[in-house]
Amino acid sequence: MPGLSERERGECKKMLSVMSKGDLLSLSDTVTNKMIAVENITEAMEAILAYTKDAEELLKRKKVHRDIIFKYLAKEGVVVPPNTEKHQLVKKTLQFWSFGKVLADESNENRLQLTETASESTERKVEPGFDPLALGQQFCQWFFKLLNSQNPSLGQQPQEWGPQHFFPDAKLRLLSCAEGQRTEEFEGAELVSLRLLALARDERLLLNPNLQPHGLRALVSPHGLVLVAVAGTIHRDSACLGVYEQIFGLIRSPLDDNSWKIKFVNLKIRGRDAVGGAEMAAPALTCDSKELQLLCR
Known part of the structure; x- marks a missing residue:
């Protein structure tokens, strides 16, 4: 045997x-x-x-x-x-x-040290051949594994979450379309990280991204800002509560070993009543590349 x-x-x-x-x-x-x-x-x-x-x-x-x-x-x-x-x-x-697969640097797995497809450039500008979609996939795997680990319903040891993953002036815009519409805005690494942490730890939400082509999009500005947009489903225990779309703005931090950090986060949540069954199964992004490009300005 x-x-x-x-x-x-x-x-x-x-x-x-x-x-x-x-x-x-x-x-x-x-x-x-x-x-x-x-x-x-x-x-x-x-x-x-x-x-x-x-x-x-x-x-x-x-x-x-x-x-x-x-x-x-x-x-x-x-x-x-x-x-x-x-x-x-x-x-x-x-x-x-x-x-197996490597989601982050194994020697320091709680930091976002993602590999460029072209070179390990220390410049803020993006090198020719850089693939923003590959970065977007790696980032989403890293980010949602880290955030979901804070959810006590998973029964696992939480990974190291905190403001160190964000720029000091990071911003979060949270739009919730469930039983009415509500918008929350936060500024500063500490407040942004705490509000996102509350989603997983206190509200016990599990965010499951759709990394298929219709659920993930990424582009890069000439100055090195990478925009990553992803759609996914939101769960609490075994119940699917709705869908979300999340846009991240990522920039390399030359003061922190050139690792990628989060500059801003826009998160839109829609409850089950606001979406249809097909969209719940495999949510797709509603924003297109033109809308993302406007955020690069």
């Missing part, structure tokens, strides 16, 4: 740790054909990991529910549409375990 690799054991253990005691004991009985008696969660997990033939077999077990795999992927920064079926989630998980 080939069994699980060391990496697969570690990742499976993360997934099993969020299951209920009853489901774990039942899964242990299934995997061991009731030949191994277990008395607690720790023994059940060890039996499951020891007697599982391969990772795919474990992920396909009925007790490993679709929501468990989805939340695991969200914690690890692997973005998938919220309506993805279980067999697709299993495939995505196996690919992630086989190849």
Whole structure:
């Protein structure tokens, strides 16, 4: 019996740790054909990991529910549409375990040190060959993994969130279209970071970006301002509350090892009543490149 690799054991253990005691004991009985008696969660997990033939077999077990795999992927920064079926989630998980991916500099994962496609230029202006869309994808993977980690419902250790990811004069404009329309505006790295933190930590919202072509757009100004626009769905626990569109303005900070920092954030939230079912499944951006270009001025 080939069994699980060391990496697969570690990742499976993360997934099993969020299951209920009853489901774990039942899964242990299934995997061991009731030949191994277990008395607690720790023994059940060890039996499951020891007697599982391969990772795919474990992920396909009925007790490993679709929501468990989805939340695991969200914690690890692997973005998938919220309506993805279980067999697709299993495939995505196996690919992630086989190849993995780097969302940020591993030596300092809580800082946004993203690699340009052309060169590691220390200049504020963008070099020829720079791909703003590639940066946008990396940034969104980094940002939403970091923000969602603050959500206590995910049961994970929060990553290092704070004003250090923003410029001192950063601005946030938050427009909410749910049960009426409300606009909030904040200025300063501390206030902006605290308001965004409250979305995840206090309001327990989980923001799931749509990184497919119709959900993500990015462009760059001649002076180095990169605009990243992304659409996505908003969740609380297992409920989908609505959709959002978010525009980030990013600039390299020469005083902070040339890392990218957030200059401004525009966030528009729409509740379920304001959108249709198809849009809820795969939200698309409503702003076009011309509208983004106006923000570069």
